[in-house]
Every structure is written in C-alpha cells, then in structure tokens.
Amino acid sequence: MELSVWLAFFAASWAISISPGAGAVAAMSAGLNHGFARGYFMSFGLIAGLMTQVVVVALGLGALIAASSLAFALIKWLGVAYLVWLGVRQWRAPATPLVTRSDAGGPVSRRALMLRGWMVNAVNPKGTVFLLAVVPQFLDLAQPLASQYLTIGATLAFTDLVIMGAYTALASRLLRLLRTPGQMRALNRAFGSLFVAVALLLATFKRAT
Template sequence: MNLDMWVTCFVASWIFSLSPGAGSVFSMTNGLNYGFKRGYFGVIGLVLGLWIVFLAVVVGLGAIIQASPLAFNILKWAGVAYLFYLGLDQWRSKGSPVKVKEEHGTPVSIMSLIAKGVALNVVNPKGYIFMLAVIPQFIEYSAPLTPQYLIIAMTFAFTDLVVMAGYTGLAAKALVYLKTEAHMSMLNKVFGALFMAAAMVLATFHQVHQVS
C-alpha cells in the first residue's frame, strides 16, 4: 500500500468512526452508566468485533481476487457507488434524536462489556456490507495482500479506539448535540456530505491509479 492510498484510508476511517451510529450510542451509554475507565472496555469489545467482521470479509475478498481480478475491480467500483448512496441517503435523512438509557445498580462486569461490544458488531449485517464496500478501495490486488489487510485493520482500530474514547468520556456533552431532530438532521447532512465526498475522492483515485 503506497502512502497516498494509506492517507486516504486514514482520513476515511475518521469519517466512518465519527459518524453517529450503534457503536457511538453503545459507548455513550457505557460512559454515562459506568464511567470512562470501566465503560471503555466496551470499546475494546467493539474493536474485537470489528476485527472479526474484517476477517470474515477479507476471507471472501481473497476468494474473489483468486477467482477473478476483474470481479474484484467491479466490486471496488460497486463499493464507491454504495458509499455515495450511503452518503446521499444520510444527507436526506432527518434522523431520530439519540436516546441513552441510564441504569442504576450494580456495575456490569468488564467481560460482559467486552462481550456486548463484540456482539454489537458481529451480529450487525450492515457492518459486513459496509466493510465489503470499504476494504477493496484500499487494496492493490497485484501486491502482497496480508500486509495491506493488517495496515487497514490497524488503521480502523486506531481511529475507532480514539473516537469511541471521546464518546465514552464525553458522553454527557456529546448527547447535547444528538438529542434533537434539528441537531441530528444537521449531523446527517455533514456526514452524508463527507461520505459522498469520500466516494468521489476514491473514484478519482481509482482513475488516476489506473491511468498510471
């Protein structure tokens, strides 16, 4: 993976991690109910779950690459189209205010928090579709694949650990910006625009890469 491709991957990973979703709500819930030190173990579970999804998708991609490089390139362009559609759909969505359930009582165990984080990502079918669209954008099939997979996995894990730390530690403050329909509509437009921009950048990057 060349530097330009990795920088694109790094920037995209921040957009994906920052976009409000199930992981951010889970992290804020844990932060409010258990505090940062204990709640952050849920983030570790999220990343472990992310790696499981990543591995499952990578195994499938490996089979596609071996079967047909053309099919892999078609998949890359389909991923660009999907990311643009995802951004457009998010831009048009008003969104619902985020609701976090505050619980009082005996703190949940660390292992339970980790397990919940793992399950949240592993059982979500949207995660597999999203990864299937994203991962091929940063893979050069003619180069060794394993190092590229490791770089992408570590990049996404790093940004997730940082972003979810923010959601966990600053849960109360973050919720202020996620509690009204107006706020969510604004955020959806921001991240929808970022997804569409990312898709267009990737399309341009592919064209330049193919020409070169």
C-alpha cells in the same frame, strides 16, 4: 499499501468512526452508566467486533453473506434483536444518579462490557457490506493482501479507540450533571430509545442487488 493510499484510507477511517451508529450509542451508553474508566472497555469490544468483520471480509465470507439472502437476513435480525434488547435494558436501568452509586451494587464487569461491544459490531451485516464496498477501493491486488488487511484493521482499530473513547468520555462527563432520579431516568430512556432507533434503521437495511 502505498503511503498515499494509506493516508486516503486513514482519512476515510475517521469519517467511518465518527459517523453515528450502534457503536457510538453503545460507547456513550457505557460512559453514562459506568464512567470512563470502566465504560471504555466497551470500546475494546466494539473494536474486536470490527476486527471480526474485517476478518470475515478478508476471508471472503463477507461476499457470501452479502450475496445470500438467508444468511444476510439471519445476521441482520440477530443484530436488530440484540440492539432492541440493549435498548430495553437501558430504558429499564435504575434511575439512581450514578454519582451516588457504589461498586458494592455489583457493576457490570469489564469482560461483560467487552462482550456487549463485540456483539454490537460483530452481528451487524451493514458493517460487512460497508467494508465490502469500501475496503476493495484501497487494495492493491498485485500485492500480498494479508499485510494490507492487517494495515486496514490496525488503522480502523486506532481511529475507533480514539473516537469511541471520545464518545465514552463525553457521556461520562454527564455524570456530574445527574443529580436527581428524574434526570437519570430521562437520560436512560433517551439512550434506550437511541438503541431501538438504530435497530429500526438496521431493520430497513437491504442487501444490495
């Protein structure tokens, strides 16, 4: 991949990462509920899910998913159901201010956070279709594709590490402001509603014809 092409993709990847979506909501939810140090592990899972999408597209399976109505619908509704489940969990999360919680209460493990993040991105067919639409514009078909996909994956991973980390840090700073159960309950329900809203948006996403 030529430097000028990579710079163009690098700029595009920032816009892709910054744009609000299920990943951003998941990162902020993790920061809100677990603080930055633990919540940032959600970002690693989100990136793993994104890399799964890149591999799927690189292997050509993305085109099959985009072209097959049944495969697309199955993956889409699995993603919708998972986001709704996350929203319900967040809505019903304890209203105890996080600044007073102790680790003795059994915090969510880092591995579990990574798995949740992976699921958010890996079962999102909108991401597959988006990558199929964007990535080919930056590929030189006369050159080996494997190295180009590695460059694309590494670039997306880097920008997501930064942006999702910023979302996590922003939400974690809210911990200092959460002093009452009522405030915590309101924020839990706000994030729960955001998950459901993203799920509804995904439900309206249609396969390009």
